[in-house]
Amino acid sequence: MGNFYRDNDDIQFLFRHLDIGQVASYAEEGFKYASQFETAPRDAQEAIANYDLVLDALGKLSADFIAPRSEDIDRQGNILNPDGTVSYAQGIAESLNALAKADVMGFTLPHRFGGLNFPNLIYSIAIEIVSRADASLMNIFGLQGIAETIHFFADEDIKQRYLPSFAAGKVTGAMVLTEPDAGSDLQAVKLRAFQDDDGNWYLHGVKRFITNGCGEVLLVLARSEPDRSGGLGLSLFVCDRGPSVKVRRLEDKLGIHGSPTCELYFDNTPCRLIGERQRGLVTYVMSLMNGARIGVAGQSMGIAEAAWRIARDYAASRQQFGGPIEKLPAVRDMVIDMKMQIEAGRALLYETSRVVDFELGLNKIVESPDNDPAAAKEAKQTLRKVKRLAAMLTPMSKYYCSEMCNTVTYDAIQVLGGSGYMRDYASERLARDARITTIYEGTSQLQVVAAVRGVCGGTVEKYLDELAALDYADSVKDLLALLAEGKQTLKQCIAFVKEQGVDYMDLVGRPLVDMAIALINGYLFCGQASSTVQFEVAAAESGDAETPKKLLMTQRKRMMARRYILRTAAQIKAWAEQVKSGDKSTFREYEVLAGPVPELG
Amino acid sequence: MGYHCVVLVKQVPDTKRITGQAMNEDGTVNRAALPAIFNPEDLNALEMALEIKDNHGGSVTVITMGLPTAADMLREALYRGADRAVLITDRRCAASDTLATSYILSCGVRKLNPDIVLCGRQAIDGDTAQVGPQTAEKLGLPQVTYVEHILKLDGTTLVARRNLGNGWQEVKTALPALLTVVDSANEPRAPRALRLMKYKAAQCRIEIEAMAKDDPSVDVEAMCKMLDDKGLLIHQWDLDYLGADLQWCGRDGSPTKVHRIQSVVLTAKEAKDIEPTQSGIDAMVHELIVDHTIG
Numbered sequence: 001m002g003n004f005y006r007d008n009d010d011i012q013f014l015f016r017h018l019d020i021g022q023v024a025s026y027a028e029e030g031f032k033y034a035s036q037f038e039t040a041p042r043d044a045q046e047a048i049a050n051y052d053l054v055l056d057a058l059g060k061l062s063a064d065f066i067a068p069r070s071e072d073i074d075r076q077g078n079i080l081n082p083d084g085t086v087s088y089a090q091g092i093a094e095s096l097n098a099l100a101k102a103d104v105m106g107f108t109l110p111h112r113f114g115g116l117n118f119p120n121l122i123y124s125i126a127i128e129i130v131s132r133a134d135a136s137l138m139n140i141f142g143l144q145g146i147a148e149t150i151h152f153f154a155d156e157d158i159k160q161r162y163l164p165s166f167a168a169g170k171v172t173g174a175m176v177l178t179e180p181d182a183g184s185d186l187q188a189v190k191l192r193a194f195q196d197d198d199g200n201w202y203l204h205g206v207k208r209f210i211t212n213g214c215g216e217v218l219l220v221l222a223r224s225e226p227d228r229s230g231g232l233g234l235s236l237f238v239c240d241r242g243p244s245v246k247v248r249r250l251e252d253k254l255g256i257h258g259s260p261t262c263e264l265y266f267d268n269t270p271c272r273l274i275g276e277r278q279r280g281l282v283t284y285v286m287s288l289m290n291g292a293r294i295g296v297a298g299q300s301m302g303i304a305e306a307a308w309r310i311a312r313d314y315a316a317s318r319q320q321f322g323g324p325i326e327k328l329p330a331v332r333d334m335v336i337d338m339k340m341q342i343e344a345g346r347a348l349l350y351e352t353s354r355v356v357d358f359e360l361g362l363n364k365i366v367e368s369p370d371n372d373p374a375a376a377k378e379a380k381q382t383l384r385k386v387k388r389l390a391a392m393l394t395p396m397s398k399y400y401c402s403e404m405c406n407t408v409t410y411d412a413i414q415v416l417g418g419s420g421y422m423r424d425y426a427s428e429r430l431a432r433d434a435r436i437t438t439i440y441e442g443t444s445q446l447q448v449v450a451a452v453r454g455v456c457g458g459t460v461e462k463y464l465d466e467l468a469a470l471d472y473a474d475s476v477k478d479l480l481a482l483l484a485e486g487k488q489t490l491k492q493c494i495a496f497v498k499e500q501g502v503d504y505m506d507l508v509g510r511p512l513v514d515m516a517i518a519l520i521n522g523y524l525f526c527g528q529a530s531s532t533v534q535f536e537v538a539a540a541e542s543g544d545a546e547t548p549k550k551l552l553m554t555q556r557k558r559m560m561a562r563r564y565i566l567r568t569a570a571q572i573k574a575w576a577e578q579v580k581s582g583d584k585s586t587f588r589e590y591e592v593l594a595g596p597v598p599e600l601g
Numbered sequence: 602m603g604y605h606c607v608v609l610v611k612q613v614p615d616t617k618r619i620t621g622q623a624m625n626e627d628g629t630v631n632r633a634a635l636p637a638i639f640n641p642e643d644l645n646a647l648e649m650a651l652e653i654k655d656n657h658g659g660s661v662t663v664i665t666m667g668l669p670t671a672a673d674m675l676r677e678a679l680y681r682g683a684d685r686a687v688l689i690t691d692r693r694c695a696a697s698d699t700l701a702t703s704y705i706l707s708c709g710v711r712k713l714n715p716d717i718v719l720c721g722r723q724a725i726d727g728d729t730a731q732v733g734p735q736t737a738e739k740l741g742l743p744q745v746t747y748v749e750h751i752l753k754l755d756g757t758t759l760v761a762r763r764n765l766g767n768g769w770q771e772v773k774t775a776l777p778a779l780l781t782v783v784d785s786a787n788e789p790r791a792p793r794a795l796r797l798m799k800y801k802a803a804q805c806r807i808e809i810e811a812m813a814k815d816d817p818s819v820d821v822e823a824m825c826k827m828l829d830d831k832g833l834l835i836h837q838w839d840l841d842y843l844g845a846d847l848q849w850c851g852r853d854g855s856p857t858k859v860h861r862i863q864s865v866v867l868t869a870k871e872a873k874d875i876e877p878t879q880s881g882i883d884a885m886v887h888e889l890i891v892d893h894t895i896g
Contacts, residue, residue: 001617038831039798053797057680061791103794116794 002067004129005059008305009537010343011125013553014350015055016533020048020121023354026361027119029368037111051122054104059129061102066095066133073134073258074429078214080250086214092258095137099130100169107144109151113163120291120360121353124298128346131302135433136258138299139211145291146173146219150238153275153284158238162217171216175288176264178209184446186221186281187231191266193222201237201273203266206248211440213262214247216240219288220271221280228278236280239271255432290390292441293398294356297349300405300437304345307412307430308338314416314425316540325415334415338408340564345401347524348517352393359386389463392454393520399447400517402437409434451516452509456494460516461487467523473530475558479565483522486572490515493579500582507586511575518568525561529554603659604754604776606650607713609706609720609736610643610663610678612671616725624864639674642721644789646782649751650719651682651790657754659716660684664709666694666702669807675835679800680792687713688805691839693851699727701854703735708843710740717759718779722747733781743774746781804828805835 005011021044025031028047033040041047069091076089088096099105107123109115118126123144131138147166150159165171182188191205203222207213217240224235239245244267251261275284315326315335325331362383366376409431413420420427438444454460464487472480493512497505505512535553585593614623614635622634650661663678664687665671675686689709697705710718718740723730730746737744745761749769753760757776762769764783806825813819828834840850848854875885889895 039795041798049801050798053792053801054794057792057794057797065788065791098791101793102791103796114795116798 001060002063003056003059004062004067004132005055005125007059007063009535009553010346011128013528013531013533013535013537013557014346015052015125016535017528017531018121018350018354020051020119021045023119023121023357023361024048024051026357026364027117029361029364033111033117040111040117050116051118054116054118055122055125055129057102058104058126061098062129062133065098066091066130066137069095070134070136070258071426071429073136075257077257078250078260080247084246084248086247086250086260086262088260089258091134092137092140095134096140096169096172099141103167103169105141105144105169105172106147106163106167109144109147109163109167113151113159114167115163119353119357120294121350121357124294124349124353127295127298128301128305131299132306133302134258135299135303135306135430136256138295138302139256139259140172140215142295142299143173143175143212143215143292145288145295146175146217148291149219149236149284149288150274152287153236154238158272158274162238166217172212173217173219174210174212174215174262175285175292176207176210176213176218176220177285178207180206180208183209184443186285187229187234189221189223189234189281191220191222192226193220193224193235193237193271194226201271203237203239203269203271205266207264207266209251210262210264211259213264214241214260218245218264219274220266221285224273224277224280231281232278234280234285235277236274236284237271238274239266239269242269244269253436255429255435289441290356290394293394293447294349294353296437296441297345297352297397297401300401300434301342301345301349303430303434303437304338304342304401304405304408307409307427307434308342310425310427310430311335311338311412311415314419318416331415334411336563338411340560341404341408343560344521344525344564345397345404347528348393348400348521349397351520351524352390352397355386355390355393359383359390362386385462388454388457388459392451392459392463395442395447395450396513396517396520398441399438399444399451399513400521402434403444405434405437406431445510448509448513449506451513452505455490455512455516456497456505460520461491461494464490464516464519464523467520467527470523470527471530472526473554473558476526476529476561479522479526479561482565482569483519483526486515486519486522486569489572489576490519493576496580496582503587504582504584507584508579511579515572515575515579518572522561522565522568525557525564529558529561531557603657604653604716605659605714606653606661606717606719607710607715608643608647608650608661608663608678608683609710609718609732610647610665610674611640611721611724611732612637612665612667612674613640613724613726614638637670637673639677640721640724640726642723642725642782642784644721645784645786646719646721646780647678647681647683648787648789649748649780649782650717652787653717653751653754654682662687662713662715664706664713665689666697666705666709669805669811672805672808672835675805676800676803677792679803679835680796681790682793682796685836686803687836687838688807689838689840689843690805690807693840693847696852696855697850698855698857699729699731699735700856701850703732703739704849704854705840705843705845706732707736707739708840708845709838710736712838712843716757716776718742718777720779720781722781722783730781733779737779740779743778744781745772745774745778748780748782749786800833802828802831803833803835805837807837 024044024047031043034042041050073089073091078089079087106115107118111117127138127142130141147163150162177186179189193201193203195201203220220237221234222237223233225233246265247262248265249263315331316324318325362379365371365379412427413431416425416427419425531554536550537553538550539548614632615638622631625631654661661683662685663683666689669690679686720733734744747763748761749764750762752762759776760773762771809821809824813821875881
C-alpha cells in the first residue's frame with residue numbers, strides 16, 4: 001500500500017511551507033461558494049484540509065492502481081481500429097476509469113459544473129503524483145486545460161454542454177493545433193473553417209501529432225478568415241468527434257506509449273466558435289498553452305522523481321568493490337545532484353503555479369461587478385505586474401523542469417549501469433518518456449525565447465529584488481550575498497546584450513535564462529531553509545555517529561541551498577563570460593562550420 | 602427498485618506493517634503500535650455492494666462493531682460511496698469473541714432489513730473467517746462464502762461464483778442472503794474527491810461529545826441534529842438500542858478461552874542450490890512432492 005503524496009517529504013514540506021490558504025482564498029473568491037455548494041470550503045483551513053484529503057487519495061490511487069499498470073501500458077500502446085476508432089491500452093482505460101470515479105477529472109473546474117475548483121498549485125502537485133505513476137496517463141489527466149479554456153472563453157451554452165461531462169470524466173479532450181506545416185509556428189495553420197448560409201461553422205483539413213486526438217471533445221485551431229494570413233486569421237472551435245472526423249494514423253513513438261498521438265482528418269465537420277473570431281491563437285490558444293506548459297513541467301517532475309527513486313535504491317543496494325556503489329564519490333555526487341535538481345524544479349514549478357493562481361484570482365476581482373471600484377483598480381495594477389511575472393515564470397518552469405527531467409532520467413540509467421539500459425528496470429522507460437518533455441507544448445528553445453523577454457525586459461530584476469527583500473534566517477545570509485553578486489552579474493550581462501541587438505539576445509538567451517533561473521531557485525531554496533514550518537525528516541543510515549537520524553527539513557534545506565547556490569555561482573560566472581564574449585561566429589560561420597547538407601542514406 | 606446492501610466491516614491493526622513493538626510481552630497484539638486500517642477484504646465486500654448499487658440501484662449501509670476510532674473507517678466507506686454508516690459501540694461489547702460479535706452484529710443487521718448482507722471473508726487480525734457465517738446463522742439467512750463474482754442478480758435470486766482455492770463453484774441462492782467476499786473479487790475503488798470534501802465532516806455522537814468536552818460551546822444535541830439533517834451523522838447504536846440479550850455479549854457471551862499463546866520464530870536452516878536446468882527443476886519438484894509440500 002503506497003502513497004505517492006505522503007511518501008514524498010519534499011511535497012509534504014512544501015504543502016506546509018507555501019501559503020496555500022492564500023491561493024485557496026483566490027480560487028474560492030473569498031469562500032463565497034460555501035453557502036451554495038456542500039463541497040465548497042468555508043475558510044482557508046477547510047480548503048487546505050480538502051486539498052490534503054484529495055491528494056492523499058490520489059497518492060494512493062497512483063501508487064497502488066496506476067503505477068503497477070505502467071509497464072504493460074508501455075509495451076502494449078494504443079491500437080487504431082479499422083473503423084478509425086482508437087482503443088487505449090488496457091491500463092490506460094482502467095486508470096482513466098478509476099480517475100473519473102475518483103472525481104478528479106474536473107480538478108480546477110468551478111463547483112457549479114461539478115468540478116473541485118482547486119487552484120493550479122494543487123493541480124501541479126496532482127499532475128506530478130500521477131505522472132510518477134505513469135507519465136503517459138498525464139497526457140489525458142493533465143489535459144484539463146481544454147475544459148478550462150471552454151470555461152474561460154466559451155458561451156454559457158457551450159459550457160453547459162461540455163463542462164459537466166468533463167468534470168464527471170465522461171469525456172476527454174484534445175488540443176487540436178499542430179499541422180504538418182504548422183508545428184512551433186502555429187501562425188501558419190491552414191485547416192479551413194467556413195460557414196454555411198445559416199451561419200453554421202464547419203471544419204475541413206488535416207491535423208497532425210494530436211495528443212489524445214481520439215478524445216470526444218476537440219478544440220480546433222482553424223483559419224476562419226481566408227484572406228488573412230498569420231495569427232489574426234485564426235479562430236478556435238469546439239467539435240465532437242463524430243463520423244466526419246477520422247483518425248487516419250497513430251504515431252509510433254519513442255516514449256509515452258500510453259498517450260495516443262493521432263493524425264486527424266476533418267471532413268466538413270460541424271463545430272462551434274469559441275469566444276470571438278480572430279482571437280483563437282493570440283488569446284485563447286496562448287492561455288491554453290500556458291496551462292499545458294505548467295502541466296508538462298509537472299509531468300517532468302513526476303518522471304524525474306520516479307527515476308531518482310530507482311537510482312537511490314540501486315545506489316544503496318548494488319554492491320561493487322566490497323560495498324554499495326553509493327560509497328563511490330562519483331555516484332554519491334550524481335545521486336545528490338539529481339535530488340537537488342528535482343527539488344529546485346519543484347520549488348520553481350510551485351512558485352510559478354502560485355503566481356498563476358494569483359493572476360487568475362486578481363482577474364476575477366477585476367472582472368467581478370460586485371467589487372468596489374477602488375479595490376478593482378488596485379487589483380488591476382497588481383495584475384499587470386503579476387501577469388508579466390507569470391508570463392516569464394511559466395516558460396522558465398517548463399524549460400527548467402523538462403531539461404532537468406532529461407538529465408535526471410539519463411543519470412538514473414547511469415547509476416544503474418548496464419542494468420539501467422535493460423528493460424528489467426523502469427529507468428529506460430522513464431528516459432524514453434522524458435524525451436518528449438523538452439519538445440511538446442513549445443520546445444526548450446522557444447521557452448527560452450519567451451522567458452528571455454522577461455529577463456531582458458526588467459521583470460526578472462524586479463522579481464529578484466522582491467525575493468531579496470523577504471525575511472531569511474541568519475544561517476543563509478552568506479548565501480544571500482552570493483545571490484546578490486549573481487544578480488549584479490546578470491544585470492551586467494543584460495546591459496551588454498541589449499547593446500548587441502535582438503539576434504544576439506536570442507543567441508545567448510539560454511545562458512541568460514539559466515542565470516535567472518539559478519538565482520530565482522537560489523532564493524526559493526533560502527526561503528525554504530528559513531521556513532517556520534517544523535517538519536521532521538529522516539536521514540539515511542550511515543553508521544557514522546555524526547550523521548543525524550532525524551532532522552528538521554529546514555536544516556536539510558539549508559544544506560541543499562548551500563550546495564545549489566555554491567554550484568550555480570560558479571556556473572553563473574561561466575555563463576556570464578560566454579554572454580559577454582560578444583561572439584557572433586554562429587551567425588557568420590554557420591555555412592563553413594556546419595558544411596554542406598549531407599546526402600542521407 | 603434496487604437492493605439494500607448491508608456491509609459488515611471491521612477496523613483492524615495493519616499486520617503488514619509489523620514493527621518491533623507490534624507484540625506485547627505476553628504474545629498478544631499491541632494494537633496501539635500498529636496503524637488501524639479498513640480490513641482489506643471488507644473493502645472488497647464494500648466494492649461488491651457498490652457495484653450492485655451501480656448496476657441495480659438501491660443503497661449501501663456499512664455497519665461495524667468497535668471502538669469510537671472505527672468512525673475513521675466508516676468515513677472512509679462514505680468517501681467511497683456508502684449511503685449510510687452505523688457504529689455499534691458499547692463498553693459491554695469488550696472481549697467479545699466471534700460468537701458474541703456475530704450475535705451483536707446480527708442484532709444490528711436485523712434493524713436494517715437488508716436484501717443482501719456482505720462481508721469480507723476474514724479479518725487480517727484474527728483470520729478466523731467465522732463472523733460472516735455465524736452472523737448468517739443467527740439471522741437465519743442462507744450464506745455463500747468465498748464469493749468472487751456475482752454472475753446473476755434478478756429479483757430475489759442471486760447466482761454467485763465461489764473461489765474454493767482449487768476450483769470454482771456456482772451457487773444459486775434466494776434473497777435475502779449473506780455473502781463473504783474474497784480479495785480476488787475486485788479492486789476496490791478510490792475515495793471520491795467530491796465525497797471526501799463533503800463527508801469529512803461526518804461524525805458520530807461520541808466524537809461530538811468528545812469535542813464538547815474540550816469546547817463547552819458545542820451543543821451535542823443541536824450538532825447531531827444538524828449533521829443528521831445534512832446526512833452527515835454516523836449513526837451510533839448501543840446494546841440497549843439493539844435490544845441485545847447481554848448474556849450473549851462481551852465476555853459472558855464468548856465461549857472462546859485462550860489456552861496458550863506461543864511466539865513461533867521461523868529460521869532458515871539450510872540452503873540448497875538447484876541447477877537451472879530441466880533435470881534440476883524436475884528433481885526439485887519430485888522432492889517437494891515426496892515431502893508433501895506440493896501435490
